[in-house]
Amino acid sequence: MNINMTLIGQMIAFAIFVWFCMKYVWPPITQALNERQQRIQDGLEEADRARAELHKANEQAEETLRESREEAARILEKTRSRANQMIEEARNDARAEGERMIANARSEIDSEIQQAKGELRAQVATLAIQGAERILESSIDEKKHREMVDRLAEEL
Amino acid sequence: MAGNAPTSTEYITHHLQNLTFGLHPDNGWSFAHGAEEAREMGFWAINVDTMGWSIATGLLFLWLFRYLARTVTNGVPSGLQNALEMVFEFSNGIIRTSFSGHSKMVGPLALTLFCWIFFMNSLKWLPIDLVPQIAHKLGIEYMRIVPTSDPNATLGMGFAIFLLIIYYSIRNKGFSGFAKELSFRPFNHWALIPFNLVLELVVLIVKPISLGLRLFGNMFAGEVIFIMISLLPFWAMWVLDVPWAIFHILVITLQAFIFAVLSVVYLSACFEEH
Numbered sequence: 001m002n003i004n005m006t007l008i009g010q011m012i013a014f015a016i017f018v019w020f021c022m023k024y025v026w027p028p029i030t031q032a033l034n035e036r037q038q039r040i041q042d043g044l045e046e047a048d049r050a051r052a053e054l055h056k057a058n059e060q061a062e063e064t065l066r067e068s069r070e071e072a073a074r075i076l077e078k079t080r081s082r083a084n085q086m087i088e089e090a091r092n093d094a095r096a097e098g099e100r101m102i103a104n105a106r107s108e109i110d111s112e113i114q115q116a117k118g119e120l121r122a123q124v125a126t127l128a129i130q131g132a133e134r135i136l137e138s139s140i141d142e143k144k145h146r147e148m149v150d151r152l153a154e155e156l
Numbered sequence: 157m158a159g160n161a162p163t164s165t166e167y168i169t170h171h172l173q174n175l176t177f178g179l180h181p182d183n184g185w186s187f188a189h190g191a192e193e194a195r196e197m198g199f200w201a202i203n204v205d206t207m208g209w210s211i212a213t214g215l216l217f218l219w220l221f222r223y224l225a226r227t228v229t230n231g232v233p234s235g236l237q238n239a240l241e242m243v244f245e246f247s248n249g250i251i252r253t254s255f256s257g258h259s260k261m262v263g264p265l266a267l268t269l270f271c272w273i274f275f276m277n278s279l280k281w282l283p284i285d286l287v288p289q290i291a292h293k294l295g296i297e298y299m300r301i302v303p304t305s306d307p308n309a310t311l312g313m314g315f316a317i318f319l320l321i322i323y324y325s326i327r328n329k330g331f332s333g334f335a336k337e338l339s340f341r342p343f344n345h346w347a348l349i350p351f352n353l354v355l356e357l358v359v360l361i362v363k364p365i366s367l368g369l370r371l372f373g374n375m376f377a378g379e380v381i382f383i384m385i386s387l388l389p390f391w392a393m394w395v396l397d398v399p400w401a402i403f404h405i406l407v408i409t410l411q412a413f414i415f416a417v418l419s420v421v422y423l424s425a426c427f428e429e430h
């Protein structure tokens with residue numbers, strides 16, 4: 001257990017080991033570990049960014065959904081009012097048409113009544129004159145009495 | 157275990173003797189037979205077992221981390237890569253918390269120290285007689301497999317750190333800056349320069365010695381206890397052996413960690429501006 005050359009041998013061995021470690025072991029490992037650290041850091045940042053983007057996209061989707069819902073409601077409302085309007089218009093048209101037809105029919109009836117009245121008047125006048133002739137047996141001046149009878153017929 | 161039925165003393169001293177190769181005054185270049193001869197060889201001898209096992213564990217460490225360096229991806233790690241990256245991150249954490257300067261060397265240094273010392277200490281978990289017995293069968297007389305229980309190894313690493321402290325101090329502060337730091341601390345007065353110098357030099361030299369001796373002391377004491385335990389009858393050994401080995405999970409890791417952290421802290425002081 002005395003001190004001898006082993007001391008120096010150990011120093012040399014130690015120096016060589018440290019040198020080898022410094023030259024061939026340490027640099028590649030630290031480099032790889034630093035790269036890994038960088039990658040992990042990048043990955044975490046990427047994840048954060050992706051999360052933020054997802055949040056934004058969700059908000060956007062919600063916004064779009066709300067807008068389209070409103071749009072749909074608006075369209076529906078418009079359609080409904082338009083339909084009501086059309087129904088109203090159709091009803092009005094129908095009513096007008098009906099009234100017009102009723103008016104037509106009424107005027108036709110009126111004219112027919114007038115015509116019938118005229119005919120009746122004519123016939124009544126004739127009949128009256130014939131009746132009177134038969135009663136008076138040609139004692140009557142036809143011209144003179146026709147005027148009178150016509151006036152009479154007009155009063156009918 | 158040399159010879160037949162050694163006494164307890166022989167058994168212990170045998171286990172505590174390194175396989176030393178050196179120039180013996182009488183026998184020339186040879187392996188030492190016993191502690192006496194090893195001592196006679198003086199400084200110019202080498203503990204072959206310490207060097208061999210420390211280099212083997214060092215190569216194991218380098219091979220493992222070279223494998224990591226080659227296969228490492230910046231994607232998802234798996235299996236062994238995961239485990240090695242954990243160790244890597246651990247030693248990187250030591251740097252982050254204890255080192256304030258910028259250096260390309262201190263990171264690899266901390267990783268090497270922690271892993272290498274951990275592997276060297278781990279050899280203690282091998283059964284105390286296993287490797288020496290195999291070596292004995294192969295004709296090798298002595299075999300201490302835990303390099304960190306040899307003060308040569310721990311002090312060697314300590315002095316390597318010491319040289320680095322000197323080097324980085326001079327490089328970062330200049331020779332005059334370093335000298336000034338030694339002369340004017342802790343008492344900033346010219347009359348106290350000799351006193352400061354003595355104090356600071358002691359502080360400086362104590363750093364590597366304390367590093368080396370702390371690790372050596374822990375590992376040596378642990379080894380001695382293991383040897384003591386193996387003197388018990390074989391059926392009673394596990395009662396003490398198992399708890400002691402489990403306890404060493406803590407000791408082995410902790411000592412490796414302490415060595416690495418203190419080295420980094422000492423080196424960090426060389427990069428600080430005052």
